[in-house]
Amino acid sequence: MNLGIITAAGKGTRLRANINKQFIKLCGKPILAHTINVFQKSELIDEIFILVPAEYIEYTQKNIINKFGFNKVTRLIIGGETRQETVSNALKFIPDKCEMVSVHDGVRPLIYSADVDLLFRKLVEFNTEDTEVRGVILAASAYETIKQINDSDGCIRTIPRETVYHAQTPQTFFKDALIEAYKHAETDNTMATDDAMLVEKIGYKVKIIKGNHENIKITTPIDLFLAELIISKNGIH
Structure with a gap:
């Protein structure tokens, strides 16, 4: 079976809302x-945490899960102080029968079920070609020039933007590799900004x-405004 983990434990205030x-x-x-x-509409997701x-x-149970009939949600879990702690909390409850896990930010609503399913299919395909590939993520190409800077904000070099991608979610992994990566991070006291970084750190390959x-990722008022425009334009959700 395949599991979706949706992280929504953040307490961001940049939207200046009372919730x-x-x-x-x-x-x-x-x-x-x-x-x-x-994730509910995904053909390949069996359960959602x-x-x-x-x-x-x-x-969340009353006003979201029950209200909208999300019957694939099998666990509602208390998140941690950081995103990494939050995912770690979820991994404690993964059933043995789970094969692949898709981790996604709760404030990235503008994806399609087809994208979620594509990552599962591509992970199997890539792993068949190379068994060291244990993860696959969505990533958007950089369209502005990228500069590496030093501590005093001086430009060190210009990074060719065709070699740079912005990591997004979902990020999909074989369950065993993700659990191994998180155990190693805890032992090593490693903090990462995404799950792929932890999987890469223990030597596995991650494809995009x-x-x-x-x-x-909706974090500011302008993000919310853009999301409303995108939904209105595309007619999704």
């Missing part, structure tokens, strides 16, 4: 509800699938 950003309404329903719906702050457990620049 956590993942619960803010986007075109009439909470951002998190849009995101879960994508949702991770939220402790104080939002009851709210070119993603869409519309797959934004």
Whole structure:
């Protein structure tokens, strides 16, 4: 079976709302509800774990999971202080029968179920060709010039933008590789900004699938505005 882990335990305040950003309404329903719906409609996701702050457990169950009939959600888990801790909390509950895991940000609602499914299919395909490939992620190409800087904000060099991609989610892995990576990170006291970094650190290969620049992470008021425009334009969700 395949599992979706949706991280929604952040307490960001940049949207200047009186509720956590993942619960803010986007075109009439909470951002998190849009995101879960994508995984609910996936052909290859069997179960979904949702991770939220402790104080939002009851709210999420009543106003999102029950209200929208998300019957693939089998666990509602308290998240950690960091994203890495949050995913680690989810990994404790993964059933033995699980083969692959897709980890996704709860505030990235502008993906399609087909993208989620494509990552599962590509992971199997890549691993068949090279058994060292244990993960595959969505990533968007850089379209602005990238500069590496020093501590005093001086430019060290210009990085060719055709070699640089912005990592997105979902990020999909074989379960055993992801669990191994997180155990190693805990032992090694490694903090990473995404799951792929941890899997790479223990020597496995991670491939990218070119993603869409519309797959934004909603963290600011302008992000919310753009998301509303994209949904209105594409008619998704």
